[in-house]
Amino acid sequence: MTQTGLFGAETLALHAGQTPDATHGSRATPIHFTTSYVFPDADHAAALFNLERPGHVYSRISNPTNAVLEERIAALEGGVGAIAVASGQAALHLAVTTLMGCGGHIVASRSLYGGSHNLFAYTLPRFGIQTTFVDPRDAEAWRAAIRPETRLLFGESIGNPALDVLDIPTVAGIAHAAGLPLLVDATLVSPALQRPFELGADLVMHSATKFIGGHGVAVGGLLVDGGCFDWEASGLFPTLTEPYDGFHGMDFAEESPVAAFLLRARREGLRDFGACLSPMNAFQILQGLETLPLRMRAHVDNTNRIAAHLAAHPLVEKVAYPGLDAHPDHELATRLLPDGCGAVLSFDLKGGREAGRAFIGALRLFSHLANVGDAKSLVIHPASTTHFRMTAADLAAAGIGEGTVRLSVGLESSADLLTDLDRGLHAVGKLNKA
Amino acid sequence: MDILIRQQACRIYTGGRNFDRNLPCVVLIHGAGHDHSVWNNQARHLAHQGFGVLAPDLPGHGSSQGTPLPSIDAMADWLLEMLDALGVAQASLVGHSMGSLIALAAAARATERVKALILVGSVAPMPVAPALIEAAASTPARAHAMINQWSYSPAAQLGASASPGTSLLDINLRLMERQAAGVLASDLRACNSWTEGLARAADIHCPTLLISGERDQMTPARAVKPLCAALVNAAGGARMITVAGAGHAMMAEAPDAVSDAIRGFLRT
């Protein structure tokens, strides 16, 4: 990775946001398992509430362990700050509700994680927020879908599970021309492979449940504010540019021109919606984050080998991985993801749905489950699991076939993974002959 | 709040309380390439502790219109006009870095209007490395990186931030990037060419405090001493406080220590 700040990513992943604890000298980040914090005196208490003094009051709003995670991801992304929340879904919800209320509109890529699609397509409309889904590769479609009430553009760095690469500079340009911010879900790439703010994104979210944690033990989410978007100049965001009676009459953009979004998201969103992260989960996610750059290199290495192997196999119809020359976004990927395209790939087996079942059934190392981004290799059949609510047409539009299999390639020996995949392919061969 | 000064809209942050000119007034003046938000914590603290706070965005900075004023003296004139526009007869002036020179120049000129003077991260004269001025003019990103390198203590360069969940260095980068092209270079030239600081210091008669960061590489504590010595006429003699562990960006690195130092001095 290229270094843009004072320290490289490997260093930030280990150190950013933490100094050895002053009381005991603990080198590791202590788990501050406490709901609340003693006020030294009445004046200090009042000063904390008035934001005269920074500090912790109650762990729904902030917690010292969570703060290390937040500062570390902000430093890695090059953002002004971050908010750790209970899940990736909570991060997305927090972003949306900080920017808009009833009557708001979102333009989103139609190639999204199924849960995000659910939130936009079914749940948010119940609260008066509509979403138009567009082909992420169609710049004109993004532009044309923007309405006067649009408040956000949203896409994934690499769409899950179609593996299309979001042209962040182009979509950000379209957003900014309309006075709108672009939120990027960078879960599949992590800051080790892409820093979306440098490409023009304004907000970044992660399901920290995935590669950032890396161990598959803790659910968590992160919302990062890039600090570049000019809310006052846009004029479309009264939640950030008008006094808020619900919090000291604060005009967030006047208070902090660069961190207005972050301030409102914490002071309103965490306070009122309450999707805070447990400090235990924050600690576990920090343990993973420490080795993120190292792990992502190994993930990418294994994935490149597997993608090439599958692409050359006669029983595989097609492989979707932007790291392959044949992928329609390969050229874009070389520009936006020069260090690799992550560890999720999907492919279509000859033989459709039945072939998919036979393949997954024969695997031993790949675990069949609904997740990505574990250190262990994972496999799933999206049409019957993560995306089962989508109609056949929506599935096709999202690039998912009936026989599409998605892999999340782990850190096992690549030889063992190839052996395992060959075992699955052998089962497909037998099925197809029968 | 936004008011008109010289026919141009000027953003003045008041610390989260409406400005009341009947309260003792404190003016917080930001430094080169910055805006009022460097004073967030101190402004809120003073505003909630009985002061009327004015933290302006200087012309051409932040949300204030216009172009940056070319010299420290011009900025000092503007500052006094701001007080006129708000009907403020007397105020204490607190400035950081370039802002400290503005405060010093204004206090030397309008001795009867300035009740107390607090210079934060201040040296006079304030020579700016030619390489930094050159970078600010030609490749701002390089200048911003140099400023971050020199503005934060070694500990703060990696965190932990005093404000939970924020990356202080990234906030400072964004703040500098947000200013219009040429603002930083213009400010740095203004600092560099204002050479009268030590001479003007003798004109200061009000109580004066210098606050310096123990790990400040921009305006190191040892370099503050000549200015302290030149403030010969400051009421009771100029006082100096060193903020333990802090770098030049001490308002963000050690917000409580700086707030307490300012408030403690203004109360005496």
Ligand SMILES: Cc1ncc(COP(=O)(O)O)c(C=O)c1O
């Ligand atoms: C790309 C992407 N975004 C968001 C999410 C939601 O994250 P979480 O499960 O942590 O709520 C997921 C989870 O699978 C995901 O893959």
